[in-house]
Amino acid sequence: MKHTSLLRMDNISIVVASLDHAISFFQEIGLTLEGRAMVEGEWAGRVTGLGDQSVEIAMMVTPDGHSRIELSQFISPPIVSDHRNAPVNALGYLRVMFAVKGIDEMVERLIDQHGAELVGEVVQYQDAYRLCYIRGVEGLLIGLAEEIRQQ
CATH class of the missing domain: 3.10.180.10 (2,3-Dihydroxybiphenyl 1,2-Dioxygenase, domain 1)
Known part of the structure; x- marks a missing residue:
C-alpha cells in the first residue's frame, strides 16, 4: 500500500467584504500581492459545495515566499455568516x-x-x-x- 505524506501548508483563506482594503492592510504588514483573479464556474462550485459561484481572489505572500494568504471576495452567492x-x-x-x-x-x-x-x-x-x-x-x-x- 502506498502511503501519502504532507508536503507543506499551501495557504490559508480569508473571506473579506473588500478585497482592495484587505490587500492594502496585508501589504502594510509586509505581504506582497502575488496575483489577483476571478474563480468561477462549475468546477469551483464542486470544490466548495456552493454550486454556481463567482469569487474574486487575491494571493498574498510573505517575504520569505513560504506562506500565503488567499483573500476571497464573494460576488455570488452572497455572504451568509x-x-x-x-x-x-x-x-x-x-x-x-x-x-x-x-x-x-x-x-x-x-x-x-x-x-x-x-x-x-x-x-x-x-x-x-x-x-x-x-x-x-x-x-x-x-x-x-x-x-x-x-x-
Missing part, C-alpha cells in the same frame, strides 16, 4: 500570527493608517517574544510577534 468579530475564545480558527520586526511601530501604523484596534496590549512572553493581537481591516484578528534577541 460573519465570524469576524467573534471573541478570542470562540470555537474555530482564531487568527493568523506574523513574525515582525518593530512591533510597536507596526501596531501604530496599522492603527493610524488602517483603523486597526489593539485587542489587549503588547506584552512580553519570558525573554523570547513581545506579542499582541489586533483587530485589523474588517475586524480580522491578527497576531504580531517580535522575537527578542538575546545579547
Whole structure:
C-alpha cells in the first residue's frame, strides 16, 4: 500500500467584504500581492459545495515566499455568516500570527493608517517574544510577534 505524506501548508483563506482594503492592510504588514483573479464556474462550485459561484481572489505572500494568504471576495452567492468579530475564545480558527520586526511601530501604523484596534496590549512572553493581537481591516484578528534577541 502506498502511503501519502504532507508536503507543506499551501495557504490559508480569508473571506473579506473588500478585497482592495484587505490587500492594502496585508501589504502594510509586509505581504506582497502575488496575483489577483476571478474563480468561477462549475468546477469551483464542486470544490466548495456552493454550486454556481463567482469569487474574486487575491494571493498574498510573505517575504520569505513560504506562506500565503488567499483573500476571497464573494460576488455570488452572497455572504451568509460573519465570524469576524467573534471573541478570542470562540470555537474555530482564531487568527493568523506574523513574525515582525518593530512591533510597536507596526501596531501604530496599522492603527493610524488602517483603523486597526489593539485587542489587549503588547506584552512580553519570558525573554523570547513581545506579542499582541489586533483587530485589523474588517475586524480580522491578527497576531504580531517580535522575537527578542538575546545579547
